Amino acid sequence: MHRSSRLPQGFEPNALSAALTRLRAEGREVLDLTVSNPTRCGFRYPEAEIRAALSSPGVLTYDPDPQGALAARVAIADHHGHGLRPEELLLTASTSEGYGLLFKLLGDPGDEVLVPSPSYPLFEWLARLEGLDARPVPSYFQDRWHLDLGALESAVSPRTRAVVVVNPNNPTGHFLTQAEWAGLTRLCARRNLALLVDEVFADYPLEPPVDRLASALLDPHPPCPVFLLSGLSKVAALPQLKLGWIAVRGPGALDHLEALAFLADQYLSVSAPVQAAAPRLLELAPILRQQILERARINLAALDEVLKGHPRLTRLPVEGGWTVLLRRPALDPDEACALRLLEATTTLIHPGSFFDLPGDGHLVLSLITEADRFHQGLSRIFPLL
Ligand SMILES: Cc1ncc(COP(=O)(O)O)c(C=O)c1O
Missing domain, CATH: 3.90.1150.10 (Aspartate Aminotransferase, domain 1)
Known part of the structure; x- marks a missing residue:
């Protein structure tokens, strides 16, 4: 075989x-x-409340929306704030699945995505399984971690489709600065690249950096398409419930959401119970x-x-x-x-x-x-x- x-x-x-x-x-x-x-x-864990959230009447009905149940998206938009609207969100079964959908959306076999290094070791395989190559671009440590914008720019090839950043990064804990964000979004706009921002750990700031970018959503009109990923695994410490999401901002956002909804419609992988429970779980x-x-x-x-x-x-x-x-x-x-x-x-x-x-x-x-x-x-x- x-x-x-x-x-x-x-x-x-x-x-x-x-x-x-x-x-x-x-x-x-x-x-x-x-x-x-x-x-x-x-x-x-507030066990009784979590069990009750997972036992609402909504658990017994199936009314799939490829973008995800509206009530769940309203609650997620509320959780993020910064003017995020439910129509800018698409639900997934995990952040990892979100990467899979985005790599399918953005690349053809043999295309490349740039990923920060050091970082979360799953990127190489998540990209490879969609036929893409993840090219690591080293960040560097000098008093604190820095994104190397020059190295990113030099790593862009005619096959590069997207840049991935993790804010704050795992395992370095590096939050992007406002200046790094401005430089990164300008670079992506100039080179026609999408920007994927993984903010699963954004609710866990610890030591004070200067000029931290608390969330990519602080930028309401980025000059390039921005896909923000997060999920209940870290936001609610509930990885077993399998709920993630993608928020889309920037040029063409609603078009990209339509295409993502088409992709998600082929799987409809997010369970009805977790969607029904999401508003209470986020509370x-x-x-x-x-x-x-x-x-x-x-x-x-x-x-x-x-x-x-x-x-x-x-x-x-x-x-x-x-x-x-x-x-x-x-x-x-x-x-x-x-x-x-x-x-x-x-x-x-x-x-x-x-x-x-x-x-x-x-x-x-x-x-x-x-x-x-x-x-x-x-x-x-x-x-x-
Ligand atoms: C940076 C980062 N993104 C995504 C994930 C995976 O999240 P999920 O459980 O939603 O797939 C992890 C898991 O540790 C992670 O460290």
């Missing part, structure tokens, strides 16, 4: 995943400092967001306290999001270091290389880990760094 060349050649786990599977099979308890699934982090979401922000602040403070006793180690500033980057002397490659820590201390951290951090010397920790586990994990791994 022929298999599409869009897929990987093999499905071998990397050394770290293989070691993790082996330890768990041996019954060893692993202290996971990479956990990004909020349902596993000891947060207090409940601040309860979770508050706990997550508090957890991230507590863990950052604990990390800073422990770092005082380890002058060889530092951390990068965290403008926003759920992760922190730890810097260490690169005595061994990051992946080897993560494997060494896992085997010696049964504590799991991610090597920077998983997110394309340049060179060695970066480890990635989740800030939503339960506070006592986070602290325990740090005291296990720091003596070995």
